[in-house]
Amino acid sequence: MTNIKEIAQFAGVSVSTVSRVLNNHPYVSPDKRESVLQAIDRLNYSRNINAIHLSKGKTNLIGIIIPFTNHPYYGAIVHGITKQANAIGCHIVIFETHYEREKEIQALNMLQMKQLDGIIVCSRISEMKVLLEYQKYGPIILCEDTAQAELSSISIDHYAAFSCALEYVIAKGYKKIGYSLGRKKSRNSFLRTKAFNDIMRNHQLINNKEWQFEGSYHIKDGEQLFQEWNSMMDKPEAIIITNDDTAAGFILTAKKSGITVPNDVAILGFNNDSLSEMLDITTISLPLEWIGKMAVDLFENPEVIKHVKLDYALIKRKSV
Amino acid sequence: MTNIKEIAQFAGVSVSTVSRVLNNHPYVSPDKRESVLQAIDRLNYSRNINAIHLSKGKTNLIGIIIPFTNHPYYGAIVHGITKQANAIGCHIVIFETHYEREKEIQALNMLQMKQLDGIIVCSRISEMKVLLEYQKYGPIILCEDTAQAELSSISIDHYAAFSCALEYVIAKGYKKIGYSLGRKKSRNSFLRTKAFNDIMRNHQLINNKEWQFEGSYHIKDGEQLFQEWNSMMDKPEAIIITNDDTAAGFILTAKKSGITVPNDVAILGFNNDSLSEMLDITTISLPLEWIGKMAVDLFENPEVIKHVKLDYALIKRKSV
DNA sequence: TCTTGCTCTGAAATGGGTTTCATACGGTAC
DNA sequence: GTACCGTATGAAACCCATTTCAGAGCAAGA
Numbered sequence: 250m251t252n253i254k255e256i257a258q259f260a261g262v263s264v265s266t267v268s269r270v271l272n273n274h275p276y277v278s279p280d281k282r283e284s285v286l287q288a289i290d291r292l293n294y295s296r297n298i299n300a301i302h303l304s305k306g307k308t309n310l311i312g313i314i315i316p317f318t319n320h321p322y323y324g325a326i327v328h329g330i331t332k333q334a335n336a337i338g339c340h341i342v343i344f345e346t347h348y349e350r351e352k353e354i355q356a357l358n359m360l361q362m363k364q365l366d367g368i369i370v371c372s373r374i375s376e377m378k379v380l381l382e383y384q385k386y387g388p389i390i391l392c393e394d395t396a397q398a399e400l401s402s403i404s405i406d407h408y409a410a411f412s413c414a415l416e417y418v419i420a421k422g423y424k425k426i427g428y429s430l431g432r433k434k435s436r437n438s439f440l441r442t443k444a445f446n447d448i449m450r451n452h453q454l455i456n457n458k459e460w461q462f463e464g465s466y467h468i469k470d471g472e473q474l475f476q477e478w479n480s481m482m483d484k485p486e487a488i489i490i491t492n493d494d495t496a497a498g499f500i501l502t503a504k505k506s507g508i509t510v511p512n513d514v515a516i517l518g519f520n521n522d523s524l525s526e527m528l529d530i531t532t533i534s535l536p537l538e539w540i541g542k543m544a545v546d547l548f549e550n551p552e553v554i555k556h557v558k559l560d561y562a563l564i565k566r567k568s569v
Numbered sequence: 570m571t572n573i574k575e576i577a578q579f580a581g582v583s584v585s586t587v588s589r590v591l592n593n594h595p596y597v598s599p600d601k602r603e604s605v606l607q608a609i610d611r612l613n614y615s616r617n618i619n620a621i622h623l624s625k626g627k628t629n630l631i632g633i634i635i636p637f638t639n640h641p642y643y644g645a646i647v648h649g650i651t652k653q654a655n656a657i658g659c660h661i662v663i664f665e666t667h668y669e670r671e672k673e674i675q676a677l678n679m680l681q682m683k684q685l686d687g688i689i690v691c692s693r694i695s696e697m698k699v700l701l702e703y704q705k706y707g708p709i710i711l712c713e714d715t716a717q718a719e720l721s722s723i724s725i726d727h728y729a730a731f732s733c734a735l736e737y738v739i740a741k742g743y744k745k746i747g748y749s750l751g752r753k754k755s756r757n758s759f760l761r762t763k764a765f766n767d768i769m770r771n772h773q774l775i776n777n778k779e780w781q782f783e784g785s786y787h788i789k790d791g792e793q794l795f796q797e798w799n800s801m802m803d804k805p806e807a808i809i810i811t812n813d814d815t816a817a818g819f820i821l822t823a824k825k826s827g828i829t830v831p832n833d834v835a836i837l838g839f840n841n842d843s844l845s846e847m848l849d850i851t852t853i854s855l856p857l858e859w860i861g862k863m864a865v866d867l868f869e870n871p872e873v874i875k876h877v878k879l880d881y882a883l884i885k886r887k888s889v
Numbered sequence: 890t891c892t893t894g895c896t897c898t899g900a901a902a903t904g905g906g907t908t909t910c911a912t913a914c915g916g917t918a919c
Numbered sequence: 920g921t922a923c924c925g926t927a928t929g930a931a932a933c934c935c936a937t938t939t940c941a942g943a944g945c946a947a948g949a
Contacts, residue, residue, distance in 0.1 A: 252904085254905080271906090271907095299626075299683055299684065299904085318647055319648050324640075325639060341663055343660075363619055467843065585899055586897090591937095598897065620934070624938080
């Protein structure tokens with residue numbers, strides 16, 4: 250492999266001058282620039298980026314912590330991140346964690362060891378305390394509704410979004426209402442649960458713990474959810490499912506058993522995936538790609554810790 | 570940032586010894602090892618991985634070239650790659666190309682500049698010639714049915730898989746058969762087209778160019794495809810759609826117009842996504858995760874160029 | 890006793906850039 | 920004429936770890 254030194258020799262200049270040409274610095278005379286360029290061409294030179302990384306102390310690599318790659322919700326966020334990251338000359342490294350602590354630590358260690366310039370956390374299992382420890386090694390952006398002042402975050406107001414969904418279901422006349430979340434212990438779920446409790450109390454409706462489910466991520470989970478619902482003696486009349494895929498799974502499975510939506514049970518989804526459009530599922534539309542874009546923006550300005558909230562929208566269709 | 574030199578000083582040894590401790594080399598006396606370990610702990614040292622990359626000439630990073638991240642087909646492959654890559658201590662960098670040449674070149678350049686140890690190409694637009702030029706910089710693995718001897722590949726026998734699908738449709742008594750591909754110009758599509766032509770000829774069935782579509786990737790494309798189909802005077806009775814998502818979109822849209830499957834039109838999908846299971850779509854199951862795993866295996870053994878073929882399976886359900 | 894061989898250690902070379910600093914030169918303002 | 924500034928350039932320091940090489944010490948076998 251040819252290196253900068255050989256180029257310098259070949260071109261009859263110093264390595265500094267070669268470096269200047271390579272980085273488009275001013276103060277290089279046209280003829281020297283030309284001869285360097287020629288040397289590069291002749292010797293078929295290409296820079297060793299690891300040396301640059303070492304020297305500059307940065308890699309233009311952003312780590313993304315997500316539980317699953319293969320999922321519309323995170324897929325959309327990752328897509329947004331990728332687009333914006335590319336726009337600022339960065340690439341992304343995916344850490345698919347399946348909510349294993351160890352995997353998250355791996356990513357954080359790469360930040361510490363300077364292989365990553367920053368990390369965007371889409372969803373996590375590690376305690377906030379852990380993230381804060383690693384903050385000194387580079388910007389960590391959270392895609393969650395955090396109250397943590399020390400880390401920038403971008404999120405949807407999940408309390409408000411869930412409230413909006415619930416109020417709509419209630420306004421439609423349903424009284425026995427359940428919901429299904431991803432993981433109960435996440436920040437998002439905490440806020441959604443709180444919204445549910447508050448609003449049900451306000452309307453003096455029954456808050457039945459049996460109608461509260463979790464583990465809704467994929468289509469198949471909707472099948473499972475339907476089985477659970479179907480086997481209950483006392484069934485909720487409406488379920489808010491925080492994920493269109495699962496909602497779709499529920500509805501499609503229900504149909505096979507002759508249960509129709511919204512006649513037998515109303516379903517309200519989240520995300521506004523194209524699948525929900527196809528199946529006419531009433532849903533809350535979330536600006537997922539935009540979350541990704543904003544996360545990168547926050548990464549770019551690490552000196553200002555900000556907490557950005559994005560808007561949501563109720564998409565009225567036919568499942569409620 | 571503390572570095573290895575400071576650790577050496579603090580521990581009263583040479584940098585070589587520190588490096589030996591760090592890398593678990595033998596031939597370090599227990600007491601020196603101990604004092605190095607203590608120094609590391611005291612000074613809160615962490616290695617600069619970029620220096621290691623520079624020194625070792627590798628980064629344990631594998632690039633993945635895919636057109637879309639947000640898609641079940643590629644999602645499954647990426648998932649398989651990620652799993653196996655992690656197993657061998659590598660991480661992955663995603664290049665979402667949307668079939669833009671420039672993006673693919675970006676990835677290849679990162680291979681050249683040694684930021685990547687290798688590249689797995691899931692689908693591409695660049696000519697083979699271009700890939701071959703970059704081969705000297707590191708292993709390039711193709712997830713396609715290539716005849717190219719110089720690059721390792723992992724693929725499904727798309728000719729056979731498509732043949733299997735078509736023979737099944739024919740055996741079911743359909744005569745007017747169409748199909749829909751992703752991009753017509755891809756290697757996979759070439760083989761599928763060839764299979765179609767050969768078999769239709771064998772069975773002396775009409776090969777109507779108007780019944781051959783492309784651009785089928787997402788659910789929404791299925792909606793579009795249905796509109797096209799529906800507006801035809803002379804409609805095919807069966808369509809093989811090389812993508813379950815699009816097949817699902819077709820079927821769901823059809824249902825809204827009162828067209829039922831397979832009575833009015835038979836649909837055969839590809840991939841065996843969970844969505845196809847939900848909708849009882851007859852499909853060809855492809856071992857996508859396994860492709861990912863095998864791709865990493867091939868990456869690991871770059872000295873032997875291999876062309877691995879994986880099996881497929883016809884999943885009979887109710888849409889044909 | 891001498892040779893061989895293993896354990897242990899550090900100096901120095903290596904990987905390959907970026908950046909600072911010192912210097913030199915030509916031109917302009919006063 | 921002198922002071923000052925912008926352009927141009929190279930030497931050397933710096934980023935940080937790995938690895939080779941050479942040598943020292945010590946024990947076992949001949």
